[in-house]
Amino acid sequence: MDAEAAFVRQLFTKVLSSNEALSCDAVLLSGGLDTSIASETLKLQAGSQLRTGITVTIDPAHNKPGLFSNSEPQDIHYARKIADKLGLEHHILTPTLDELFFDTGDEESALELCVRVRQTFDGMELRNAVVIAHALEHAKAIGCQRVCTGDGADELFAGYSFMQGMSDGDLQKYTLNMVQTMSFCAVPLAKGLGLEVWSPFLDPRIVEYATTRGASRDFKVGQFEGALHGKLVLRVAFPEVVSAGRKKEPIECGCGTTVMPALAELAVTDEEFERDARAALDKHGIVVRDKERLVYFRTFQRAVLCGGDGDQNKSLDRATGAGSSAFCPDCKFRLRDGTSFCSVCGLYPARPIAKD
Known part of the structure; x- marks a missing residue:
């Protein structure tokens, strides 16, 4: 040694x-x-x-x-x-x-x-x-x-x-x-x-x-x-x-658990995905990119975005308008400092990557 x-x-x-x-x-x-x-x-x-x-x-x-x-x-x-x-x-x-x-x-x-x-x-x-x-x-x-x-x-x-x-x-x-x-x-x-x-x-x-x-x-x-x-x-x-x-x-x-994307493909029909992904965009301004994310988003919508009465939680740190690089373009949540990866929806890169 x-x-x-x-x-x-x-x-x-x-x-x-x-x-x-x-x-x-x-x-x-x-x-x-x-x-x-x-x-x-x-x-x-x-x-x-x-x-x-x-x-x-x-x-x-x-x-x-x-x-x-x-x-x-x-x-x-x-x-x-x-x-x-x-x-x-x-x-x-x-x-x-x-x-x-x-x-x-x-x-x-x-x-x-x-x-x-x-x-x-x-x-x-x-x-x-x-x-x-x-x-x-x-x-x-x-x-x-x-x-x-x-x-x-x-x-x-x-x-x-x-x-x-x-x-x-x-x-x-x-x-x-x-x-x-x-x-x-x-x-x-x-x-x-x-x-x-x-x-x-x-x-x-x-x-x-x-x-x-x-x-x-x-x-x-x-x-x-x-x-x-x-x-x-x-x-x-x-x-x-x-x-x-x-x-x-x-x-x-x-x-x-690496097979979860394949399981989501079996569990969610194309029609369900198109319907629910459109609803996520229309109601919350959130892009849901695939069926696996949709499975998780359904829980996320209930547990994070919505309160018991179904109203969107207004305290969440999200962009109110377009164009700010501090917020993810897909889900509108604030990005963590020092990273181009969105910890909420997983988008990468969620903002331009700095070059030396």
């Missing part, structure tokens, strides 16, 4: 021996590198309360035929290995896509919770967020109080493939921008459920390392076990963890 990796290992061990870490009694166990490092290192610390791992996966046998392959989702494969290694009580949740994404008429669904808390109908956000919400709802139901996640590792350590081809300077600049704009659903969702969420990668000491001493691309991107990976220094620092060589996968791929 080189000196930089040894420093990172020591730093993470220090962070994971803090009182904030030791009080975590559960981990959202996706089986990825980030939760593998967090859970395996945390479990070694004296006084660790970690006892439960929670993994969500869509069971192909319980869903629409033809949407899934017959192979086991990768999250389950790795998560089982980690849970077995650590002796965790492993809760594997297998909701149907209908249970996650469509209104049940009973208690608030995972989708409704996500839409209400995150105020979005963007598919990329919600395909990931509903998995987190379902896991957190289960954590609350079984009496957990503080949940560990792997949030922040991809943003800070070049975990996304598009970051791996950047020059050293561009990567450092992009990482610094990520620190200013990154947002994770687990914290607000947990707050809405009366839980706490904590991630070692968002500890100020880790953030400082990733943006200063560890900002070099050489520490973040390179060959590991015969393949090019991001988060290189983390893999070298923790080569013994179960998922050290696992490639990066979005949550939706690892658990199976």
Whole structure:
């Protein structure tokens, strides 16, 4: 192990021996590198309360035929290995896509919770967020109080493939921008459920390392076990963890919600889409671009745009006229500073991208 990796290992061990870490009694166990490092290192610390791992996966046998392959989702494969290694009580949740994404008429669904808390109908956000919400709802139901996640590792350590081809300077600049704009659903969702969420990668000491001493691309991107990976220094620092060589996968791929666009195509007819998309434009001035977004927009309209009497909520920060670059042209919601991506409807670019 080189000196930089040894420093990172020591730093993470220090962070994971803090009182904030030791009080975590559960981990959202996706089986990825980030939760593998967090859970395996945390479990070694004296006084660790970690006892439960929670993994969500869509069971192909319980869903629409033809949407899934017959192979086991990768999250389950790795998560089982980690849970077995650590002796965790492993809760594997297998909701149907209908249970996650469509209104049940009973208690608030995972989708409704996500839409209400995150105020979005963007598919990329919600395909990931509903998995987190379902896991957190289960954590609350079984009496957990503080949940560990792997949030922040991809943003800070070049975990996304598009970051791996950047020059050293561009990567450092992009990482610094990520620190200013990154947002994770687990914290607000947990707050809405009366839980706490904590991630070692968002500890100020880790953030400082990733943006200063560890900002070099050489520490973040390179060959590991015969393949090019991001988060290189983390893999070298923790080569013994179960998922050290696992490639990066979005949550939706690892658990199976990536098929939601195809399910929406089956669930919404062309006539329904044309009718409801036109109504969204006429009533709210919002462009709904595809059937998946329409499924989410129906919940968004009820939970965010409209009150109990059906009147539009006038307090929302939306454009009252055309032409302002601070507002998304599709949904008219204000854009977050420093980003061209609309967090409400998912439009990209939602405003011109600045060129150097």
